[in-house]
Amino acid sequence: MVRQGYLATLIAFGVLLAGCGRQTGSGSVDPGPVPGATEASRPLAPEQLVGSWTIADVDDPGAGKILRLAPAELHLIGSRCGTLGGSWRADVDGVFLADIDSASSLVVEGIPGCERAGQDVPGWLRRVTAYRLDGRGLPVLLDDLARPVARLIPGATPTAGPDMAASELAPPVVTDAARRALAPAAPLPAALTPVDRRRLAGRWAPTDGHKAAYVEFTADGEWRGSDGCNDDSGRWITAAGGTLLATAGAVTLMYCAASVPVGAWLWTARRAGFEGDVLVLLDAQGKEAGRLRAAD
Template sequence: MSSTAQRAASGSPRRGRFAAFVLATVATCLTAGCATAGAAQAPTTAATAPTSTAATSDPIGLIGMWRVSDAAGEGPDTWLRLDAPEFSLWRDCGMIGGGWLAGERTFLAQTMSASDDCANGGFPTIAWLDETTSYRAADDGWQLLDAEGEPVASLAIDGAPDPIDTVADFFAEPPVIDDAVRAFFADAAPLPDTLAAAGADDLLGRWEPAGASYASDPHVVFLAAGEWTGSDGCNGQSGRWAVDGDGELLVISGASTLIGCDGAPAPGWVAGARRAAFDDEELVLLDREGAELGRLVRAGG
């Protein structure tokens, strides 16, 4: 993506191209049971900081405007706004946006856009956010942790960023927790007794639709680095993934082309899945309500 396409349009006060791009991209691309971005909903409850006595992690507690500290490469005035399902990272150069998901233990995020000078010099990266795989409560907020359980960043409620002329004003304000946010983080339906929950290691590798063969080669590949790729036979798609427990599948998916062909929507099954389980050798993907989306078999199996 070119820096021209990523930059917010100048001379567009309040709601620039970045704001429109983030909301449209997240609502379209994060298909793990989400509908409308929480920021677009009517507010009901202001986000508050979690307490240090929390016995378990609650992903809803991550909703908020957080000052970032102890993160490699970040300055003192870096804020991370976590709404459902998008994040906005404020830097001196502007803002970087993307999608995120969390379970009781697992956290993953994917950068999708940038504004102003943050879009110069190629697509921006947030190394510490890419490395984050889990989180835990701290005295004044949260710690984000890498795969080894080491902190990569600390989040605390401490002020707010100054508004940016090319970005909608609400991005500089704390998000709210409403019914849409609660629904976004609602537990997926439990697995039926006939299925066995899949673990992260069980999913690694290449998978193809069960019960049929296609010349167009629809497939998905789960990579150990927490990334996935796939094709319906004509349209490629990719994103990030994690398993949080009991087969709970967290998936972020990027945009895809819309070429029609004789294939199977295997990437769409992955993007919409909230649980992954096995029926003998078949990998079964189910949505939040427990409806079966599709079945896959290991390539060459």
């Protein structure tokens, strides 16, 4: 299993988090107040999430110590299951989504209960659907009721280990290309009805292409699908204005004629809307990525 090429060439959006129980990193760190549901938010930009962060105030003793967020990937370091990798998505409205799709071989082979560490998103992380900045400008991760789930404290320094590449230790950098990729998405065209979570849940098939291609959105925020020959999966989230963000994980690379890259469609999607009974996926520039119709 390998990650598809589009994961190596596109910039991810969002953030993956994890943390030690009530950890605040260094004893001298005072991360400041946590914003509540009614506190006015500072202006947001996904690039503010890029960095190496100490995770604080996660109610899970094995959640992890450091979250390293690069423009195209994330690493959760120091969890009870070792170092985990994945992708993240976020937008300027504060929507957040993260996924796990890999774990070190050390984890899979040596720690009881961690056999699926590279496939399952930790429960606390699964609850996170948004981010805001607190009074000091530090990121706070929130659930769907705007309740804090975790705080991120800057300046974390990962310690080299047998399951970590050198590239995972250096502080992530926001490049000009990353800033362009993380810029606000074009608005949904007025002719489309904004997508919503309830209507999106279910099985959809491309309007053209391989008859076996499909994508199925489940109510718990997971999706699975096929291009006609290769299976794919990830997570998804919707928000106001037709916002749709999705992750995509490892996929086989079997060739088949007339395949439909539904995973790539979802990865590049930033907006989605309905044209009658057809689901239209749009990229950040408002260009159509793909069309699907509800399948029986």
